[in-house]
Amino acid sequence: MQMDERKKKILRAIVQDYITTAEPVGSRTISKKFDLGISPATIRNEMADMEEMGLIEQPHTSAGRIPMDAGYRYYVDCLMDRPELNSEDKAVIEQETTKRIAEIQEVIANTSKLLSQLTSLTSIVISPHREKSSFSKMHFLPYQPGQAIMVIVKENGVVENQIVDIGENVSAEELQKIANAFNQNIKGHSMVDVRHGLLHEIYSELTRQRSLIDHAIDLLSAVFEEPQEDKNKVYLGGALNMLNQPEFRDVDKVRNLLQIFEEDEQVKKLLIPTTDRLSVTIGGENIVKELKDCSVIAATYQIDGEHIGSIGVIGPTRMDYSKAMALVDFMTKTLTELLTKRRKI
Amino acid sequence: MQMDERKKKILRAIVQDYITTAEPVGSRTISKKFDLGISPATIRNEMADMEEMGLIEQPHTSAGRIPMDAGYRYYVDCLMDRPELNSEDKAVIEQETTKRIAEIQEVIANTSKLLSQLTSLTSIVISPHREKSSFSKMHFLPYQPGQAIMVIVKENGVVENQIVDIGENVSAEELQKIANAFNQNIKGHSMVDVRHGLLHEIYSELTRQRSLIDHAIDLLSAVFEEPQEDKNKVYLGGALNMLNQPEFRDVDKVRNLLQIFEEDEQVKKLLIPTTDRLSVTIGGENIVKELKDCSVIAATYQIDGEHIGSIGVIGPTRMDYSKAMALVDFMTKTLTELLTKRRKI
DNA sequence: GTTAGCACTCATTAGAGAAGAGTGCTAACA
DNA sequence: TGTTAGCACTCTTCTCTAATGAGTGCTAAC
Helix, strand or coil, rough: CCCCCHHHHHHHHHHHHHHHHCCCCCCCHHHHHCCCCCCCCHHHHHHHHHHCCCCCECCCCCCEEEEEEHHHHHHHHHHCCCCCCCCHHHHHHHHHCCCCCHHHHHHHHHHHHHHHHHHHEEEEEEECCCCCCEEEEEEEEECCEEEEEEEEEEEECCCEEEECCCCCCHHHHHHHHHHHHHHHHHCCHHHHHHHHHHHHHHHHHHHHHHHHHHHHHHHHHHHCCCCCCCCCEEEECCCHHHEEEEEHCCHHHHHHHHHHHHHHHHHHCCCCCCHHHHHHHHHHHCHHHHHHEEEEEEEEEEEEEEEEEEEEEEEEEECCCHHHHHHHHHHHHHHHHHHHHHCCC | CCCCCEEEEEEEHHHHHHHHHCCCCCCCHHHHHHHCCCCHHHHHHHHHHHCCCEEEEEECCCCEEEEEEEHHHHHHHCCCCCCCCCCCHHHHHHHHHHCCCCCHHHHHHHHHHHHHHHHHCCEECCCCCCCCCCCEEEEEECCCCEEEEEEEEEECEEEEEEECCCCCCCHHHHHHHHHHHHHHHCCEEHHHHHHHHHHHHHHHHHHHHHHHHHHHHHHHHHHHHHCCCCCCCEECCCCHHHHHHHHCCCCHHHHHHHHHHHHHHHHHHCCCCCCCEEEEEHHEEECCCCHHHHHEEEEEEEECCCEEEEEEEEECCCCCCHHHHHHHHHHHHHHHHHHHHHCCC
């Protein structure tokens, strides 16, 4: 069966009405609200066809139609208005993002918050992968007797530090030697590399200064064995917005949903980009099967052309795709811009 | 009216039964489950007395009794078993806290998680006040042409860093001079102090090296004017545990509750300690009136005897006070210990 | 002072009937 | 041949009623 013009108009009407009302849409409603110039009976015939095609369904015999996943998919791909940002939202974003912010963590947290506010959906932002960044340099600073501050500079401009025990009898000069050995060997390598092999090279390099080696290895191991805590940290915003959706009137559903939100690994799965551009995952297309009634709009943001994290929103399949897509798209660009600029601060 | 021994036993039975079943407790139930040696009729008479005293109430005429706030209060103050930790929980805590953890943030996040797990309630931990910590030292490290890494060491052992623009024509020696001026003047002062007055002293100190002053002031201002973002950060754990309580079968209640959890300021209010020791706030005693059906167990943790943050759990008034109090108490001590030890690492 | 017995209250549950929304089908119409 | 009006039918939702059951308060007996 083909989707002729009239069917398209009717499907479009069904999706749009259902998005705003969350009620099954009947033939009479369409005939009255949308000026299609055809009678309810005709609409009924067309709807029966589209039901056969798997685009819409009836919750029960005497109810109107609601879109199925395939119906939303067709709507998003073929029927929807071009996603475009309204000027108020744009103004809000620009106002919020011009604030100068020091911490990269905060930039991302703010992005998440803003996105959920504007969409009234739940936002997900995944921060840059920590292990991917490469080393640039390492320094030691004096702290207290027996301790030093180890400062690690990465090539992406992130600086980390840690107080380390060095033992009373290690001098500043010795520390400098360790730092030098370190700097010569690992510049440009990622943490993963270091942990998986380079450690040994540094080790053999350092055997020439026998007295330092034990300390050095201990220090390096301590730092690299640090659990990969916040690599790919997940920021969720507006999880509560979900509770305003009539889809989640039931506490059990709410619990199941929030449970998934609490597991970072699950949330990460949702944002795996399917395309290079804006990706839209509808209902059952989701990898996480518990979210078969939710849709995800996602995109990746970049630094210097490299995809380093993801950003997206999640909501019921019955969401305003056009608005959500416009906002995710714009926020992705904004975030890319912000992070690229940040590097130069 | 007086609370004689028999009334106490009955109230104790009501509270304990209600805590486990969440159902109103009838006179027959008490007579059967608890071996008090008196008939339901007698229990009914006593219950009528206690209802008059405002300790218990009936949800409706033909229901059993449930404790009122005052009833819980009396139970906690006079009737409850001494809060004592069971050995399994203790073992779990000890196992979890012996892991070596680098970031103070993470120590606190873990504490929060652990506490919610063991109590099946929602945990709240408030991190140390950032502005209160005093300066110890400042360093500059080379980074890229025109930029340097500024490392700030606080007296509580926290180290922060930031990449700063210094202009192409500032040498390493000049930076060192700035650092020295800085170190001589502000050691032992808090960020607030610096912002509110010391800046000028440093300024006049530095006038002797006229060429450096502009840079110095700029750098300092930039760092200190940074918004006080994460001062008193709030960590919530197991907010979902609340949804398992029959008290929150209703989505509206869930939303109201989670809404409060999302506002850090509200959550902070809950933990304002009322006593120096473990504080128990029951139902309507809460400042946040939306939580009139919840109780909060809270305590403050310390570094070197100074109260620097709070820790607690929140749950329905119908909670296992004894267990919750034992756990909060023990975790407070554990956290104090962990943080004190950390300073010496 | 304590207890047994009993009438009473009120929430909860199940079932029946009415109302309403929307459909599918058939037959008439252009 | 496509469109429309009319109508019977289905299924949900709401309301009302009756039955059930838990638990009480009161009274009278122990």
